[in-house]
Structure formats: structure tokens, C-alpha cells
Amino acid sequence: MSKPRSLALPPRTHPRRLLTGRGSFAVLEAVPLGETRGTVLLLPGYTGSKEDFLALLGPLSDAGYRAVAVDGRGQHETPGPRRRSAYSRQALARDAVAQAAALGDGPVHLVGHSFGGLVARAAAWHAPEAFRSLTLLSSGPGRVCRAQRVRVRALRAALAVLSKDRVWQAMRWLDSRGEAPGVVDPPEITWFLHRRWMRTRIVQLSVAGRLLVYGQEGTEQLAKLTVPLHIAYGDGEMVWPVADLAAAARRTGAHHTVVAGAGHSPNVSHPEELADRLTAFWERC
Template sequence: MSKPRSLALPPGTRARRLDTVRGAFAVLDTAPAGERRGTVLMLPGYTGSKEDFLALLGPLGEAGYRVVAVDGRGQNESYGPRGRAAYRRRALALDAVAQALALGEGPVHLLGHSFGGIVARSAAVLAPRAFRSLTLLSSGPGRVARPQRVRIRVLRAGHALLAKDRVWRTTRWLDSRGEEPDEAVDSEEVLGFLRRRWMLTKVAQLSGTGRLLLRDPDGAAELAGLAMPVHLAYGSEEMVWAPAELAEVATGIGAHHTVVEGAGHSPNVSHPRELAERLAAFWQRVDAPAHRAAPLSTAP
């Protein structure tokens, strides 16, 4: 989960509902400043929400991009059913495809952070014509690190035995034991938001998506087979997936490759301007007419 440092909406950003053929989703929709270069759909990670991308919205809007960050089904302010079947991988991927189509601007750039990368990868495989490119931000393929697997198992077991507020206090303790550099939360406003987000998110969503994280197969072959540019971006201090394994995958499939020095699992929070510059450079290259016939080279 990312922890925003501020909840202030950047200029040109509005909170609204995005109506799709698969229901309505809560989104933050940022208009581009000046000439529009493209549209980006962003999917948050496990226990996260659209607010995880707040620090990115302003810089990307300044770079000319419309950015739509979404709460997935059952996540934060988006409705979700109670049954676990609603949170299977294909169902979540179909949601992402529906969100992209509902934006009404043709193929969009797709970015998924952490668990959102698993959903984004599945959506790109399911409906490649809906997307111009795929960016996995601090996300596999590959198995998540053991401390994160333990944390997910603790949370899933806790929901089966304890009240949701008790599980929230447990997550705060676990987070305090593994805080990333520069990501500690001091603001009472932000702490209050994190608790509200946790309480709003459906237990079935937390359980179902946690199960997917634990069982996600190695998706390198899926990525290699995609007929679109792929970008792997992560911090040099990434702790959920092994950076060396991510670099190996990027090289193996010929993906564009970004390493944000000094960042952990959430460069979208800790290094938003540097990350925004690297993302915009990737998308501009994807959209350049000369690029259409040739893949991007791997370039950290």
C-alpha cells in the first residue's frame, strides 16, 4: 500500500464517478495542462486506492496527460459485492477494460502499481486493443517476497477471526515494523484517511486480492507475448519483488526499464516528479510515429 503525504487535489483534478458497462467506479480525473498528449488509466495496489497516485497527477497533467486513477471494485469508495468470486483475476481485468473504454478516447496507456500491475497485465492480455502501452510500477511478474506473503496471510486470517478495526490496528503495527524511507505518515488527516479507506474496503476484496497475490503465476511469458510496448518501473530499494529479478525480466522480454534510485515500493509517493518524467518520456516515445514499427530498447 502507498501512503499519500497530502490529500490535496492537484489543479485540474476532480473526484467523480466513472460509469462503465460493469458498474460505477470512484476516480480522480486530472485534465492535461495545455495540449493533450494522451490519456492514462492507473490501477492501485493491494490495500491501496486512487489516492496513491495523488503526487503523480499534477506533474503528469503538466506534461500534457489526462490521468484517471481508479478505486477498483470493493476498494475504498467503489462499490463491490461481498462474494469472493467477484474478485477473481478475470473479473478485475474486465473491470479495467471497461474503465478504459468508458473514457471514450480510444486506446489508453495503462499503469498498475503493485497488485494493480497483476490486474493491468491481465487486462492487457484480455483486450490488447484497449491499451496503447502497459506499465508495471513496482510489480511482478514473479513471486512476492516472503515478508509480504506473511503479511498477506496474517491479514486474511485476521479477517476471518477479528473485527475489521482490530485488523486495521494490526496492519498499522506491521507497517511500523517495515516502514520505507521517507514514507512515514505524520499527518492526522492522512492517518484518518488511511483508516477510513481500510474500513470502506470490502473484506471480500482484501481476501480475494490477497489470495491472487499469493498465487499469481510468473507472468513473464504473458508479457513477452503482448503486442504493445511494456515498461517495468520500480525503485532501487524495492522490497516486494526482487529488483534483480525484475531487471532480468525486463531484459528478457525487451521491455523499457526504469529504476528510480533511492525509492522503495512507492516511487509514486517518494519520487513523483522524477517518476512522472520517466513515464512521460516512455509514453511520448510510444506515441511517436517512428516508434510504431520498432520495440523500445531496455534502458534503465
């Protein structure tokens, strides 16, 4: 999951509800100071939320873009039903199309981070007229790497037999083993991460996890998209194999960005550079 470094809202950013033909969604919306050059819809990843894009919203709005980050169905502050069919990739793709329509700015630029990229490419395939471009951020057309498949399978199995709070404690313990000694999250970040986890629907985590583990190769479908395509990731990406991402960019002819020094979440670690790369791509569109 992405871990925001701060929960402070950037200038000209406010939380609100986005009312769509498929329900109400919690969003963070950042607006530019002057003329708007375009609108961007940002979809978060697995176990994530709209707050994953907090550091990116400011640079995007400073560059003249209206940027809207959304909690997907069943994520954090967006409610969701208990039935599994509500979280299929097709259902979530239709949500993204409805969100784009509700923004009221015609075709929008679509950015999907990690699992959000799976939803975003399905949305662009389902309704290409709704989007000016598609950016897959740290997200591939195939399956996640083997280590991540093992991790997600373990998470889904644990959620089936343990309370969410017990699973949370186990996740935090595992994460702490991979961090540098002495690294401690600020209390407000720890509180937020726990709150987000507890508010996210178990069924959303289960179905989304299955899609990550058993996702089908989709490079050929990406190559047939009619919207401009951008594949972006950090050179330290560890969820999708970097070689697979580079190969997908070559095979689809996508605009290709590799952010030096970034891992799975350039939106958190390198927001200024990522915003520059995104806006340069959008200007080409």
C-alpha cells in the same frame, strides 16, 4: 500499501464517478491545461486506492496527459459485491477494459501499481486493442517476496477471525515498529488511511491477497503482449524481488526504469522523476 503524503488535490483535478458497462467507479481525474497528448489509466495496489497517485497526477497533467486514477471494485469509494468470483483477476481485468472504454479517448496508457499491475497485465492480455502501452509499476510477473507472502497470509487469516478495526490496529502497530523514531503521520493522513481500510471489502482483500501469494509466473505471457511494455520500480523495492524484476525486463525486452532512492511507491516518493520517465516512454510509443 502506499501512503499519500498529502490529500490536497492537484490543480485541474477533481473526483467523479466513471460510468462503465461494468458499473460505476470512483476516480480522480486530472486534465491538462492545453492540448492533450494522451490519456492514462492508473490502477492502485493491494490495500490501496486512487489517492496513491495524488502526487503523480499533477506532473502528468502538467506534461499534457489526462490522468485518471481509479478505485477498483470493492476498494475504498467503489462499491463491490460480496461474492468472491467478482474479484478474480479476470473479472478485475474486464473492469479495467471497461474503464478504458468509458474514458472515450481510444486506446489509453495503462499503469498498474503493485497488485494493480497483476490486473493491468491481465487486461492488456485480454484486450490489447484497448491500450497504447502497459507499465508495471513496482509489480512483477511472479510472486511477491517471501516476507510479503508471510505478511499477506497473516492478514488474510486475521480478517477471517477478527474485526476489521482490530486488524487495523495490529497493522498500525506492526508498521510503527518499522518507522524511524518520532515519525508520526499527520492526523488527516491517519484518518484517511483508517477510512480507506474500513471501506474496502474484506472479500476484495482476501481474494487479492491470495492472488499475490499464489500468483503464477507470467514472464512468457508478458513477452507475447502486443502492446509496448514498461517495467518500472525503485531501487529500494521490497515487495517483489528486484532481481526478478530486472530479469523480467531483460527477458521481455521491456523498457526498463529504476528510480534511484525510491522504495515500493515511487508514485508517492518521486512523482516528478517518475512522471518524466513515464512520459518519455509514452513518447517512444
